[in-house]
Amino acid sequence: xxxxxxxxxxxxxxxxxxxxxxxxAATAAIVLVQTTFGKVxxxxxTETELTGDPTKKLGPPPGIVGTRSPFEKPVxxxxxxxxxxxxxxxxxxxTPSDLHYERHHxxxxxxxxxxxxxxIHGMVKKPMIFTLRDLKRFPSVSRIMFLECSGNFRGNKETxxxxxxxxxxxxxxxxxxxxxxxxxxxxxxxxxxxxxxEGSDAAVMxxxxxxxxxxxxxxVAYAQNGEAIRPEQGYPARLVLPGWEGNTSVxxxxxxxxxxxxxxTREETSKYTEPVAGGKIRQFSFVMDARSIITYPAxxxxxxxxxxEIRGIxxxxxxxxxxxxxxxxxxxxxxxxxxxxPVLDKAHTAFRFLWNWNGExxxxxxxxxxxxxxxxxxxxxxxxVRGGTGGYHFNSVTRWVIQRSGEVxxxxxxxx
Amino acid sequence: MKIFYTYPPAMKNIGVILIPVFLLINCxxxxxxxxxxxxxxxxxTFGYGRLASVAEIDSLNTDVRPDGEGLKPGxxxxxxxxxxxxxxxxxxxxxxxxxxxxxxxxxxxxxxHAKGEKAIGNYWPYATTLYDYIYRAMPYNSPGTLTTDEVYxxxxxxxxxxxxxxxxxxxxxxxxxxxxxPAKKLFIDDDRRGGPEVR
Numbered sequence: 001x002x003x004x005x006x007x008x009x010x011x012x013x014x015x016x017x018x019x020x021x022x023x024x025a026a027t028a029a030i031v032l033v034q035t036t037f038g039k040v041x042x043x044x045x046t047e048t049e050l051t052g053d054p055t056k057k058l059g060p061p062p063g064i065v066g067t068r069s070p071f072e073k074p075v076x077x078x079x080x081x082x083x084x085x086x087x088x089x090x091x092x093x094x095t096p097s098d099l100h101y102e103r104h105h106x107x108x109x110x111x112x113x114x115x116x117x118x119x120i121h122g123m124v125k126k127p128m129i130f131t132l133r134d135l136k137r138f139p140s141v142s143r144i145m146f147l148e149c150s151g152n153f154r155g156n157k158e159t160x161x162x163x164x165x166x167x168x169x170x171x172x173x174x175x176x177x178x179x180x181x182x183x184x185x186x187x188x189x190x191x192x193x194x195x196x197x198e199g200s201d202a203a204v205m206x207x208x209x210x211x212x213x214x215x216x217x218x219x220v221a222y223a224q225n226g227e228a229i230r231p232e233q234g235y236p237a238r239l240v241l242p243g244w245e246g247n248t249s250v251x252x253x254x255x256x257x258x259x260x261x262x263x264x265t266r267e268e269t270s271k272y273t274e275p276v277a278g279g280k281i282r283q284f285s286f287v288m289d290a291r292s293i294i295t296y297p298a299x300x301x302x303x304x305x306x307x308x309e310i311r312g313i314x315x316x317x318x319x320x321x322x323x324x325x326x327x328x329x330x331x332x333x334x335x336x337x338x339x340x341x342p343v344l345d346k347a348h349t350a351f352r353f354l355w356n357w358n359g360e361x362x363x364x365x366x367x368x369x370x371x372x373x374x375x376x377x378x379x380x381x382x383x384x385v386r387g388g389t390g391g392y393h394f395n396s397v398t399r400w401v402i403q404r405s406g407e408v409x410x411x412x413x414x415x416x
Numbered sequence: 417m418k419i420f421y422t423y424p425p426a427m428k429n430i431g432v433i434l435i436p437v438f439l440l441i442n443c444x445x446x447x448x449x450x451x452x453x454x455x456x457x458x459x460x461t462f463g464y465g466r467l468a469s470v471a472e473i474d475s476l477n478t479d480v481r482p483d484g485e486g487l488k489p490g491x492x493x494x495x496x497x498x499x500x501x502x503x504x505x506x507x508x509x510x511x512x513x514x515x516x517x518x519x520x521x522x523x524x525x526x527x528x529h530a531k532g533e534k535a536i537g538n539y540w541p542y543a544t545t546l547y548d549y550i551y552r553a554m555p556y557n558s559p560g561t562l563t564t565d566e567v568y569x570x571x572x573x574x575x576x577x578x579x580x581x582x583x584x585x586x587x588x589x590x591x592x593x594x595x596x597x598p599a600k601k602l603f604i605d606d607d608r609r610g611g612p613e614v615r
Contacts, residue, residue: 036509106553121473130465130470139453178453185461196479201554204560206479212587255476264482264542266549270534273603276615281539281599355504372610385614 021366022225030058053060074099077163081105082149083232084167087295093313093340093348094144095170096264096278098226102232103149103168105267106202109252113228113236118182120222122195122258125187138177143219143242146171146315146348148288150245150272152295153394155379158409162295165398165410168290169315171348172233174240176221179214179256191257196265197239200254207248208262209241213286217242220253242409243317244286244391247272275278277387290376292324292351292368302406305359310337313348320344323369324351329361331378337366363411365399379413432566480548484593487547490564491588492582501565504555513577516557524579525598537578541603543595546571567590 016125051388068074074089075101083102087093095101113132121127149168152158192211199205209218219240222229229235241248247267262268262284273283291312297303310328320343325334340350350383351366367376377385379396386394399411444596480486493498502511509515515533523530525540530538536546553559560569572587581587581595608615 106556106559117471119468119476121477127473128467129466129468134464138462139458141453181453184455184458185465198476198479202559204478204587206552231593235561257477258477259481261481263479263548264545265479266545266553268543269542269603270536270540276604279602280604281602282606283603285608287606287608287610289608289610370610373612374610374614375612377614381614 020314027317029161035056039230042168055331069235071196076102077167078102082168084099084163085170086302087162087167087169087293087313088298089163090295093171093350094096094225097172097227097230097233100170100172100224100230100233101149101168103246104201104203104232104251105205108231109201110231111200111236111252116236116254118237118253118256120186120256120258121180123192123254123260124258125189126185126188130182132222135177135220135237140175141178141219142175143171143240144171144173145231145240145242145346146288146342147240147246147249147293148315148317150247150288150392152287153390153396155396155398155410155413157412159299160331160410160412161300162293162298163396166291166293169247169348171315173226174221174225175220175223175226176219176237176240179218179220179239180216182220183214186258188258191260194262196255196257196259197248197250197253198255198257198265199234199250199252201252205229205247205250205264205267206263207267208259208265209248209286211243213244235363237396241286243288243319245288246375259413272392274391274393275387277385281386285393289393289395290314290316290321290368290370290374292321292366292376293398294326294364294366294400297364297402297408298409300412301408303357303402303408304406305357308355308357310353310355310366312337312351313367314339314351314368314370315346315348316368316374318328318348318374319346319371321349321368322371324349324366325369326351326364327354327364328355328357328364331365334367348371361402361404363399363401365397367397478548478551478566480544480551482544482593484540484544484589485546485556487589487592488564490568491586492565492567492569492572493586494569494573494576494583496565497569497571497576500562500569501573504562505570507558520579521574534577537580537598539599541572541597541600542548543575543580543592546574548568548593 021138024207047327049293074086076083081103085101086101118130140401146169152166152168194208195211195214197209220237221240223235224230224233227237227285235412237253238251239249239253268284273281273286276282292312294310296311297308310326314324321339324337324339327334335353337351337353343349369375377396382396401409401411508518509521514520520533520535523535525538532542547567550570551562567585571592572585575581575595576583580597
């Protein structure tokens with residue numbers, strides 16, 4: 001049926017569009033329903049349920065949990081090791097919790113909150129164990145901030161969406177207890193300079209973190225966007241380190257060991273380090289530098305001549321975004337975009353730029369400027385200072401080519 | 417006065433007199449939302465949580481540091497390691513540590529063909545990390561099931577395959593921290609500082 005409709009390649013109204021969703025004769029739409037452990041199941045909506053005037057038919061009563069409209073299907077893009085946020089499908093700056101990117105090193109563990117414990121030991125006066133209930137009793141804090149994987153870069157072909165280019169960044173409101181509050185309880189030795197954070201996943205993920213970050217703004221979070229953290233995000237408790245590469249925000253946190261030296265774990269030596277100029281390898285590169293990306297228009301969107309609101313997000317691990325500049329002529333000139341307030345520290349910031357497209361082929365791009373004066377570099381400039389190698393912390397400008405047809409493609413970066 | 421720049425350009429039209437007023441309000445508001453607790457009125461302790469026993473700490477504290485702290489009793493050499501490697505590791509890392517499909521483990525430091533690889537011989541700065549990681553998280557499909565002797569043996573085998581130790585060298589809590597890794601000299605600390613310079 002839908003095959004026949006599509007033969008002429010013509011679009012003939014919403015009815016046909018609905019039929020594209022057909023999964024069988026009696027099925028008009030497929031709804032995705034998520035079970036407790038993230039399994040997505042399909043539930044069918046019948047043709048009769050969809051047709052007709054919605055004002056002439058009583059709808060379902062209030063329910064116990066809300067669901068997305070069956071017409072909206074934003075999904076993450078999973079690989080063996082990560083799953084990427086559909087940036088091009090989102091609005092504003094908060095990532096729905098079930099669309100927050102995932103990166104883990106030994107799968108998602110199942111942890112009973114009643115059995116959960118966090119051990120803090122090492123160079124402390126009192127080595128202590130805190131249950132989840134204990135963590136929730138301490139003075140709490142909420143903070144809206146981004147988390148980004150330091151390996152968040154793709155750019156080798158034209159048909160990549162924002163999700164594929166840099167979908168390993170997401171933003172949530174995190175709630176928990178400040179690590180400094182727990183430090184007060186255990187009594188940190190003044191000679192301590194590092195701590196080890198360890199997760200209770202199958203990788204028993206570990207990172208060494210300078211103790212000052214623990215005192216400054218590290219949080220032991222148990223909630224995300226108003227509810228308990230999702231299993232993929234570290235349930236029942238994780239670290240969140242504002243502005244730092246995502247893997248330091250150790251999920252399923254079970255142990256913190258206070259020390260006076262870094263531990264040189266696998267992740268901070270052989271993995272999350274990057275080759276730089278002169279054959280050197282840069283280590284403990286914690287902070288995420290400023291970055292932005294236009295999420296509309298971007299592949300696979302198609303636009304029409306006339307007024308277009310260019311939209312995107314910008315962020316910096318070093319503080320606030322002070323300015324985003326947009327170019328609609330392949331970087332010849334730049335104009336200042338509007339930033340949506342409030343502009344938060346170390347947070348995704350939405351930007352907008354109203355543009356009247358004349359229908360000629362062109363290239364659009366954005367660059368972020370943060371409060372330290374850092375300007376997001378072009379691919380060429382960044383590649384040059386890094387000595388010709390890519391790798392982690394690659395935050396260059398993303399360029400989109402708009403063809404005369406209105407089709408939008410990534411400008412693929414090349415080392416040549 | 418950096419705060420000024422956080423306003424979208426349209427806000428600049430409000431005028432010079434109003435902006436400082438906004439600034440004061442904004443500064444205060446932002447400090448409140450900056451997720452920093454004022455602890456001046458707090459008790460010295462909240463009394464939540466409990467003291468951890470030595471046994472509880474020891475059961476979790478498996479980490480091994482570059483100076484060897486944390487290494488457990490046991491030992492092994494490359495020959496023993498080879499047998500264990502073939503049985504437990506080769507399925508992911510290949511028969512000789514280079515075939516994959518997952519992480520290549522062998523790349524000798526001076527081998528020009530190994531350029532760009534991030535393997536033990538040309539990229540790992542500390543031998544103790546091998547022990548820590550294998551004991552902690554390997555094999556991938558049954559993590560944490562290797563004995564300390566097996567881990568020492570695997571470490572010896574991998575160091576030997578990467579041309580770092582002899583085939584007969586025995587790895588244990590004394591010898592492993594003495595192993596100098598060729599890639600160690602390549603590592604530098606993060607030199608990015610924010611500001612206009614791109615690094």
